[in-house]
Amino acid sequence: MDTAGEVACVDFWANGFGMRARIALRELGVAFRYVEEDLRVRERSELVRRMNPVHRSVPILVHGGRPVCGSLNILEYIDDTWGNNKARCLLPKDPVHRAHARFWADFIDQKVFSTQTRFLKSKGEEKAVAKCELLEQLKRLDEVLGDKAFFAGDEFGFLDAALVPFSSMFRGYEQHGGFSLDTECPSLMRWVRRCKERESVKSVLPDEDDMYELHKKWYGIE
Amino acid sequence: MDTAGEVACVDFWANGFGMRARIALRELGVAFRYVEEDLRVRERSELVRRMNPVHRSVPILVHGGRPVCGSLNILEYIDDTWGNNKARCLLPKDPVHRAHARFWADFIDQKVFSTQTRFLKSKGEEKAVAKCELLEQLKRLDEVLGDKAFFAGDEFGFLDAALVPFSSMFRGYEQHGGFSLDTECPSLMRWVRRCKERESVKSVLPDEDDMYELHKKWYGIE
Numbered sequence: 190m191d192t193a194g195e196v197a198c199v200d201f202w203a204n205g206f207g208m209r210a211r212i213a214l215r216e217l218g219v220a221f222r223y224v225e226e227d228l229r230v231r232e233r234s235e236l237v238r239r240m241n242p243v244h245r246s247v248p249i250l251v252h253g254g255r256p257v258c259g260s261l262n263i264l265e266y267i268d269d270t271w272g273n274n275k276a277r278c279l280l281p282k283d284p285v286h287r288a289h290a291r292f293w294a295d296f297i298d299q300k301v302f303s304t305q306t307r308f309l310k311s312k313g314e315e316k317a318v319a320k321c322e323l324l325e326q327l328k329r330l331d332e333v334l335g336d337k338a339f340f341a342g343d344e345f346g347f348l349d350a351a352l353v354p355f356s357s358m359f360r361g362y363e364q365h366g367g368f369s370l371d372t373e374c375p376s377l378m379r380w381v382r383r384c385k386e387r388e389s390v391k392s393v394l395p396d397e398d399d400m401y402e403l404h405k406k407w408y409g410i411e
Numbered sequence: 412m413d414t415a416g417e418v419a420c421v422d423f424w425a426n427g428f429g430m431r432a433r434i435a436l437r438e439l440g441v442a443f444r445y446v447e448e449d450l451r452v453r454e455r456s457e458l459v460r461r462m463n464p465v466h467r468s469v470p471i472l473v474h475g476g477r478p479v480c481g482s483l484n485i486l487e488y489i490d491d492t493w494g495n496n497k498a499r500c501l502l503p504k505d506p507v508h509r510a511h512a513r514f515w516a517d518f519i520d521q522k523v524f525s526t527q528t529r530f531l532k533s534k535g536e537e538k539a540v541a542k543c544e545l546l547e548q549l550k551r552l553d554e555v556l557g558d559k560a561f562f563a564g565d566e567f568g569f570l571d572a573a574l575v576p577f578s579s580m581f582r583g584y585e586q587h588g589g590f591s592l593d594t595e596c597p598s599l600m601r602w603v604r605r606c607k608e609r610e611s612v613k614s615v616l617p618d619e620d621d622m623y624e625l626h627k628k629w630y631g632i633e
Contacts, residue, residue, distance in 0.1 A: 243518065243551070252507075255507055257507070257510045257514075258514055259513070259514055259517055262510055262513045262514055262517065263510075265509070265510065265513060266506050266507075266509070266510045269506035269509055269510075270506045284488050284491035284492045285474075285477055285479070285488075287487070287488070287491055288479045288484055288485075288487065288488045288491075291481070291484045291487060292479075292480055292481055292484055295481055295484065296465065329465070
C-alpha cells in the first residue's frame with residue numbers, strides 16, 4: 190500500500206460516493222488498484238481504520254501510501270494532481286463555473302442523498318413526503334442540466350462524476366415510488382444514457398437490479 | 412447589486428460560516444460591500460431569496476451580480492479568483508496539503524458544528540455526551556495544528572479561515588460546559604490568540620459575550 194506513486198482506491202462496489210472516485214480516475218486515465226471493503230460486514234478492515242481513522246469510511250484514495258478521504262475531496266485531489274493545467278480536467282477553468290459545480294455537488298450530498306435515505310427507509314405519509322422531495326430535487330438537477338450534453342457543457346466533468354453514480358439507484362426509485370423518471374426528468378435521463386456510453390461510467394456502475402436488491406435488504410423494503 | 416465587478420457579501424454578523432468569507436476577502440485584500448441579513452427575523456429578504464433560491468441561506472458572495480453560495484465554496488471561489496497563481500492564496504499548492512485542508516474543513520462542518528448545536532441545545536445526559544464529543548473534536552483539531560503557527564504552516568490559510576470564526580463561541584463553550592479550553596486544547600488556544608492579532612480576523616469576529624448571549628436566546632439556555 191505504500192509503493193511509491195501507486196494509486197489505490199479502497200471502496201465497496203455499491204458505494205455511490207466511491208464510484209465517483211473510480212469514474213474520475215478512469216476519465217483522467219489514471220491507473221489504479223481497486224481494493225474492495227465489504228460494507229455489509231460490521232467491522233471495518235485494519236486498512237480502513239488506519240487510513241481513515243476519523244470517519245472509518247470509504248472511499249479512500251491512497252496515493253504513494255498517503256490517504257485522501259471524502260469523495261468530493263478525492264475528486265478535487267484527482268483534478269489537482271492529474272487534471273490541472275493539462276488538456277483534460279474535471280472542474281471547469283472559470284471560477285464561476287467551478288463554484289457552480291461545487292454548489293450542486295454539495296446539494297447532492299446534503300439534500301439528495303439524505304432524501305433518498307428517507308424515501309427508502311420510511312413508509313406511509315413520511316415516504317410520500319420524501320418521494321415528493323426527491324422528485325423535486327431531481328427536477329432541479331434536470332433544470333440545471335437543461336439541454337447541455339453534460340453539466341458543464343460538452344465535456345464530462347466534476348458534477349457529472351458526482352451525480353452519475355446515483356443513477357444506478359434510479360430504477361430502484363421508480364420501482365419503490367411508482368413513477369417514471371423518463372416522464373419526470375427527461376433531460377436528466379437522456380444525460381444518464383449519454384454517461385453510460387462512456388467506458389469510465391460503464392465499467393464502474395453496478396447492475397441496477399443488484400443495487401435495488403442490496404438497498405431493499407439494507408432498509409428492510411419488502 | 413450588479414455593478415460590474417462589485418463584490419458584496421450578504422451575511423449576518425453572528426454567522427460563523429459567513430465570517431469565513433469576510434475574513435478570506437480581507438486576507439486577500441479584496442474590497443467588498445457588506446450587506447447585513449438579520450437572521451433573527453423569520454422571513455428572508457428578497458435579495459437572499461433571489462440570490463440563493465435553493466437554500467435561502469447566507470453567506471452569499473455576489474461578484475459582478477453573480478452569486479456564489481456555501482461558505483467553503485465561497486472560500487474556493489475567492490482563492491480561484493483572487494488567490495490563485497498570485498503571491499498570496501488560501502489553499503496550499505501541494506495537492507496533498509490541499510486535500511488535508513479540505514478534509515478538516517469538512518470535519519468542522521459535518522462534525523464540530525452539529526456537535527456544538529447538540530451541546531448548546533440539550534440538557535442532562537445528552538448535554539454531557541455532546542460536551543465530551545465536542546472536546547474530543549476540538550482536541551483532534553489541536554493535534555492537527557500541533558506546534559505550527561497556522562494549520563498549513565507559517566501562513567494563515569483556508570483551514571484557519573474555516574475554523575477561526577467558531578472561536579468566537581469558545582468562551583460560550585467554556586461557560587456552558589464548565590471547562591477550560593486553555594487546559595484542554597493549549598495549542599489551539601495559542602492559535603486563536605495568534606489569529607486575533609490579524610486585522611482580517613480582529614475586524615470580523617464579534618464580541619464573545621454577544622455571541623454567547625445570542626446563542627442563549629436561540630437555544631433557550633438559562
